[in-house]
Amino acid sequence: MEYSRVSACNAGFPKHLHGEYVMSANLTGVEEIWLAGKTTYVKSGQVTLYNPGKLHASHFDSQSVDFISAHMPQSVMKPLADEGNIRSDSHAPVLR
Numbered sequence: 001m002e003y004s005r006v007s008a009c010n011a012g013f014p015k016h017l018h019g020e021y022v023m024s025a026n027l028t029g030v031e032e033i034w035l036a037g038k039t040t041y042v043k044s045g046q047v048t049l050y051n052p053g054k055l056h057a058s059h060f061d062s063q064s065v066d067f068i069s070a071h072m073p074q075s076v077m078k079p080l081a082d083e084g085n086i087r088s089d090s091h092a093p094v095l096r
Contacts, residue, residue: 002071012059021072021095022050029065033058051094 015034024047031042035056042048050056052074074092081093 001073001076003069004071005066005068007064007066008060009064010060010062013057015055015057017053017055018050018071019052020074021052021077021092022048022069023072024048024050024067024069027066027068029060029063031058031060031065031067049095052092 009029012032026042026044026046026048028044030044031048033040033042033048033056035050035054078092
């Protein structure tokens with residue numbers, strides 16, 4: 001697992017994807033997120049979840065945004081899903 005904390009303003013992340021699950025919690029500010037062709041605004045106190053291989057992008061305006069993220073490899077999620085009896089055949093589950 002990998003953890004990160006980001007503080008940003010007047011910046012962003014271009015369209016990209018991850019091979020792992022990414023769970024983020026916005027601590028301050030508003031993050032504009034593009035995911036699956038839709039734009040969403042995530043405020044402080046809200047959590048986002050990205051499944052592996054899903055294209056997304058972020059933008060931060062002049063108001064400072066702080067968030068923390070946990071990156072969980074599929075190899076870690078699959079046994080947890082099996083243990084919790086979440087049906088997923090041989091692949092890690094898609095979280096909603």
